């Protein structure tokens with residue numbers, strides 16, 4: 223499916239939207255690396271980016287808990303707003319599908335680059351729960367488990383607490399990650 227505007231135009235619109243809606247001080251435009259790769263190579267980027275922008279703008283309405291297991295994590299993400307709860311379910315399922323087919327996003331962020339490089343080692347089970355979604359993420363590979371934990375705690379949970387301002391910063395690889 224072709225898009226109504228180029229990725230650069232989309233980023234300008236997204237930046238204006240986020241600046242208008244977020245209650246933080248005014249933000250600079252979103253950096254290109256927040257989305258990557260370009261829309262010609264990824265026809266679903268536009269659709270997924272719009273949903274991600276919604277979640278970031280409404281981050282104060284989202285709650286999240288992460289429980290660690292030996293083989294990964296179990297994360298529960300909810301919102302009292304029914305429409306947002308449904309958006310959370312949709313985002314988690316779309317990201318699961320991206321991992322299954324190896325269709326990367328946010329590739330200039332080192333953690334997301336490493337996650338998608340390991341996409342064949344990751345298993346995600348996405349379950350709707352009242353108010354949102356529960357995701358059990360596991361791997362038989364201990365290095366991939368390090369990435370799952372780092373993503374759950376230092377990417378998604380920080381996006382929930384910090385919104386757009388946090389999403390503008392990259393996510394470090396986990397301490398001890400083999401170079």
Ligand code: HEM
Nearest residue numbers: 256277278281297299314317328357373374378381382389
């Ligand atoms: C407030 C903002 C966000 C929320 C609430 C959110 C929520 C979630 C949830 C619930 C999952 C399932 C895994 C888990 O629960 O740990 C997930 C996975 C994922 N999200 Fe988001 N997300 C947000 C922002 C973003 C952004 C900014 C990106 C990238 C541009 C992104 C990309 C991904 C990817 C690639 C996955 C699959 C990787 C994995 O689970 O290991 N998310 N997100």
